[in-house]
Amino acid sequence: SALRVLSDGPNHHFYTQPSVPRELTSAVDSHSLSSGEGSGSDDYVDNVESEPPDEDGVLRGLAPSDDVSRFYRSNVKFFVQMGGFDAIVERIGRVPLLSLTAVRMLLRPYLKVKEALQHTVLQACVSSVHEAVVRYVDSLTDEQLKQEDRKSISELHKVLSAVLHAARFPHGLAALEQLHLTLALKCLKTPNLEKRLFGLNDIKEAINIAVRKQELLEGFERSERKGRAVGEVSSGAALSASSSADLLIAWLQREHVVELIFGEGLHDQIVRRCVEVLCFLAMHNALDARLLALIWRSSHDKHESVKQAIYLVLIDLTGHLPLQLLDELYALIKSVPFSEYSTHTVSLLRGFAISAIQSPLNPARGKRWYGINELWEMMQERSPVSPELRVMASNVLAELLTWTVCSTQRAPMLRRCVSLLECGTSVPQTLRLAMRVLSSYPCKPRKKTESLQQVLVWLAEKCELLDVFFSDFTRYHAAAAGRLASLAAVADAARAAGGVREGAALLSLRSARMQHLQHLQERLDFLHFCLVSAPLQLQR
Template structure:
């Protein structure tokens, strides 16, 4: 309604509104509780709106003075909610004075806008300025009431809400040392300490350098043993000072120095505090404005490593500093002239400081100290009988410094790898020996060995380009033969085998026996006879006590014997796998028979049978896949062809070819010299530096011409022979018939007998042996014996002592005697004659006696073999009794 009020009427409103202000300021605490913050804002807004056209300065002064007076009244209230309202009124006054510096005033009224119809411009102070407001804050002792009031009045929430007020005072240079002392003294109050620390951290970046230094002195005056996470967070806030003044860098250096003292091994802070300080220190050393001090920091950290003082912390921080240097992937392992590149700095440390040797030397010394400390602990445990000391978890034990042992080992290994990755340094034999003897041979725990093997695993990451590995090709040979090859296979872990497999593949790839085509399990065997470490792989597969290691090593073995590039060797390689399995099965069978190391022999049999069955299945899948893809089908069941090696032909010499652009010159020479071959013309050009005139002059001489013609004829003859040999070799390769591995078992009666013998042993997986037998064609000797019935030894063929062999023979008998609907008359007659012969050869009587009088029924009746045998026995007996009844 402002537009309807004439100035004289506006003047009449002024005393009335002043009375309202007086009433508001005279409210008691109980009455004040009912007044909402929005109500006060509405009164002030309408007051300014009505009198906007009258006495600008006087109106604004009255309204803004009222706001401050009402804020003070609320702030002094005994009600916490009103005190918080009062503090928020003060903060709004601060915001208004701040806007006055940067914005033009407006009428502060709502107006209709396109995007926001109820938009209200933020209020700006018209009369009050920062100077007046600061004087008002000092006069009414706002800060003192926050931090020097009675214990019951110093509420944490009020302190937290004072951040903007204190930031305003600090930015206006109004906050003094007395105020800091006042706030610091408040930290002694337990319930207010968290809030005070939070506020100090929030305003630290707004303080002047002098006050920042003073606050750091106050923090430093606290004994380290009394530091808390809040103390570390407060120190870290000083890193948020963004200023171009040198004093800003000085503050950061002082902060870094304080944090550095906290993380030292001999500081008396709790481990959690040291961890928090180290985390903050990592952020400090990577700060951009400290980059000019990086060389100094690197030197400090290297000196600490050399002197073996707070090594873990020094390594963590040194790696963090080095990571902040510029790095380009193309710079990998290359010394370039780029200033401050990561590679350049690391290589300089390697050459000037001897960083690599320093790290390995320190690692050995650290481990020696740990071994001595462990001996002391165990000695004390033995003397005192304290079982707690004897049962120490060495991974988490702090043996030197302030960090757990395994964490210290991991930190050292990670940094050593980092240095190798960004320098020209390589793992030498001496360095590998230090690491192996310190962390594997003298390990404190299995996890320490795992960590070390994982480190060796990761440094060998390339198979095709060994020079890109931290470990050289020569060291791969040495490490695999003298270190990995001598590990105890029984206790080899999953990570240990991963490391073994990677170096096995890398070694054989390096010797051109394997071609790696992708991941670790994607390879092709180029020279099977040249594979190194194959015997060790067999030992791992058969000797490991870890199930996952056995399965992974078996998978690798089977793949090696399947993925053979040379098809001429393929059958021989497959046969060698079957032969090796059966030879080891024979040895294990003999051990059980002699009673020597029976449990180990039984385990060997189970693993060998599992491997053999897996190999047969993989071979079958491979052959089926090849057949689907249009390759040659595997050989059918029958006699195995003789495996003969095919000798490769020597490579022919390269026949001289016409150089590009010289075709016309060669054709001209052939035209000028009748009977001149293309090869002879090319030779003439080559020997005369492709000068056609010189070549023509040489060919005009009969002796030179004849010599060139003879040389050309030799080239042509060798090329023709090479083509013929290649054609023969290609035909030979096509003629090689892939033999399924089951044939190697089928054609060897000794293998069949051994499998049947294994079925007599207890505590082995006989079902899997039986499955292998069922995948093979019927044994020709047993089948022929039962088919012809010429003096059969029934006790050997069918006896209850060998259930599986009995079952095998009973299946053959069932097939020979059973009539089929599609049988011809001749087949039916043949089966009838066989049944008569079986009956008169005592076959039926032997089976009947087996059921009635033998101890067959006392066998393990729950086994599948027993149930299958009993079913077939009853079927055969029923068949013959029924036949005799019908005959009678």
């Protein structure tokens, strides 16, 4: 009904058709029958002379060039005086609540009257309806949100944006963004996964806008320092003032968005898409140890898919954490006993180590070598992990040490390998690791980098590599021979006795022989690598 009142069509009873002389009919027709979204349809336009603002202060003045019918203006004034806009505000807030499409239709009259109303009157009406829409969004139930699609949400935002712009609403952009975030938070709190994803995407969109504005402002500030126009800098500051990163961070903290994502409604699809929110907070020093511990605890006693999603988010987050939080996350990872490790845990340790070691916030002087000690301990035979995880830990450690950033840790690790070889424990994996670390050295010496040959000579002279190797070889040969002889005796006795024990004994003997051959091959491969890569002399 509001749109019918705000018209000047001849079928409306508020409209009075003017008496036009027959000889002026053609002239009137040439200036009439125009319509537009902003000013309403005009069946008759009196543009002969200007019209001052009305005495009640509702209608603005009419210039000769304005294409607005005086009868349309009368209808607008009547609509305002009869409380038409108050009725719109009242209906938006009354239960049963309307759909988003219906609310959008109720906002259209504000666009219709923008050319007729006084600016102060229009602003007052728009201020009231904006507050009503905010309250309406807060009152929406989960079931009502479930019935709305993304298009209806977007269309409501567009219409409200046009209304605020038409009224030149103070801080209109900030008001729009606040409503946008309120609706996004409302969607994020619903139990419906689709709506939660909508809400999270809208929050990420607001973050992207804030980051781009901040980057633009920083660019203007750099331009000012270079002596460019100061006026451009002020315009950039005005552009970013309405949606600064600080305001968005305060909103994220006030509404407990991180707690909402990793709380009771935890879902792996939400977690996989929230890394931008966490990185944004971390980049602005707004992510503290409490939130980091909350994210970590949310992975406890969860399905592997959820746990993997949380671990991937922590890996992506690592590169943005300050040094103190890197230490906090490292302590949380180390709190997991080796007996509870899985492939996902080793992958987490690997991703964290790669990101944390090369992080610009990890200082070059006193650098922390995250994960190297844990991987070294995990690859040992005494560690309570499966053989597959031992191999995985050894490969990850070798990957880190062959990385240029970790070049300073190669020599200490080679010393560890020689010491472990001297003890005679975990020899096969130790030799494999040593070969991969040695292979990372160039064949020819470079500036500030030793060659493979130089490193092998150094190991042979300073660490007595060959002596240690052959001592272990002799010790291992004696132990293996005794073990195989014992298993062979058991197999002979079982064969003589017959029965089911004979098959088990033969299987054990065959398995021990295969393992023995594998260990011999590992040692011979390492010896061959050393003798081919460097001019080492055998003493015995």
